[in-house]
Amino acid sequence: MEISEIVISGDTPGIAWRLPIFRFKGSDDAAPKVYIQAALHANELPGTALLHFLCERLRRAQGEGAIRGDITIVPQANPIGTAQSHFGELQGRFDLGSRTNFNRDFPLIALGDRQTLIDDLDRYPATERLKRQLLHMALGADLVLDLHCDDESLQYAYIDEAFWPEASDLAAALDMEAVFLADGESSAFEEAVGYAWKYEAAEKATRLPGRLSVTVELRGTRDVYPDMARKDADGLWRFLAGRGIVGDDTVSVEPFRGQATPLDNIEMIRAPEPGAVLFHRTIGDTVAAGDLLATIITAPGTEGGTIDLHAPQAGLIATRTSQRFARRRDNLMKIACAGPAKAARKPGTLEA
Template sequence: MDITEIVVEGDTPGISWRLPVFHFKGSAPGTPKIYIQAALHANELPGTALLHFLCQKLQQADAGGTILGDITVVPQANPIGAGQWLFGGMEGRFDLGTRTNFNRDFPLISIRDRDSLVEGLDRYRAPDRLKRQLIHMALGADLVLDLHCDDEALQYAYIDEAFWPEASDLAAALDMDAVLLSDGESSAFEEAVSFAWKYAVPGEKRTHFSDKLSVTVELRGQRDVYPDMARSDAEGLWRFLAARGIVLDDTAQLSEFTGPAAPLDNIEMIRAPQSGIVLFHRTIGERVAAGDLLATIITRPGMADGSIDIHAPQAGLIVTRISDRLVHRRGDLMKIASDKPSAAGRKPGTLED
């Protein structure tokens, strides 16, 4: 194992951030290379806990000579966000300087232009320099995993349709409850990686890959940071590495993924029609039928007409739910994975900002 460090100089005097990067050298040329990062949204920590335990297993494997493919691990990918606290709370998701999502606005380039990402870095602000160096590292691999989590959620992933169904082995290894099939039409990290591969020949779009993978893994909710859970997830990711031939472990076995794989058009985004106090009647992991009562929002406490009931627009599986109980108008409440496209429709790209 080799540990290097990326130093991101701040935009004001006297400030810099240090980013440790763990490298495990594979012994078998031609084996897939994998890049794994966590906490790009700095307040999403289940992935960091997972990688802590995975690195322990990889160190043992490295000593035993059973790492076949190159593995790069970045346990905390966003030291800038990790240092941005406001009134005792870490923001983590948005840069306080620009309000830009740390997982948006990654450069959309062809893989042939990879080296241009790290040329002339002084022209960019610190968060953009960090983004360019992260995606430059990722584009040196064949498989890219970006570990996130939701608010309250099942174990699920966003996987570009270009990598499906081959990526079902990852869903099985991590015992995912659902897969959301994305369209690759955003500037989020995993979609910027897949964009570079799709447009390896500029102007020509490749639509399917069996030898590549770029995915956002949602490791349940923000509070799901427990030792047994992190170890279990690390074992799951280890099984995936073994299944792809990156580590040697003949005992690692995968079952089949049996959960739903729903296109983003089939996701019902349940939003609050008005601000108020939300009372949930259903929770994550439950299947609902069309018309089922999902939540009540108390909009004017004490008034006879001071509440609103929210019902399921169609049947499906509740994949996520917010943890806040005071919501604003049009605030997201739930995601429901359904069998049919939502009547609400959506623009190409991500479900949320």
């Protein structure tokens, strides 16, 4: 295993961040190359724990000569965000300086322009330099996994339709209960990778066989436990073995049996008024149209001081907020449904 680091100098004197990179050299130049990162949202740590245990296994595999394809791992992809706490609470999703989401505004370029990402880096602020260097590394691979988590959620993933159903092996290997099929048209990291591949040729590609760029949501922010992380690392190992990146003849991956849902079919349950939230249903529940989901206490102690929220259509509750006070229009749940969402929503990512 080769360990290196990228040093990102700060935008004020005396500050720099170090980004460790772990590389495992494969023995077969024809095998797929994979890039895996975690904690781009710095407070989302299940992926960091997963990669810690995966690296243990990869070190053993390297000693046994079982690594066939090049593997690059970045266990904590956002040292800038990791350094940003507010009143003792790690933030990590939004840069406190620029107020931008660390997983938005990645450059959208064609693959042939990859080198331009790191040309003249000093003219960019630190967060932009971080994003450009992460994207540059990822575009040197065939398979790209960006490990995140939700608030409270099932194991699921955002997968561009250009990679589906080929990517069902990843969903199966990680025991995902749901997949959200996206159109790949945002500036999030995984979609910026897909964009570069789609526009590699003069005509936009709609299918990308042999490639994969995906955001994996490893349950919720509090789901950071050794047994879970080891199980997820084993799942990722099965995926790597199935794709021929590591050698393991004992591995088999069952077909994906979860639910694959287009983003247009995700019902975002939002709070119409502020108040204390009482949930009646939880993640993993299958609900019917009209089922009671939550009650919001909008005027405590007064008659009629509550609002009930009902399921707009049948579906699977994939995520739920851990907060028990909602501001007006806060997101409370995501429900994966068979039909298009009832509420109008702008295209692209579900949340900022």
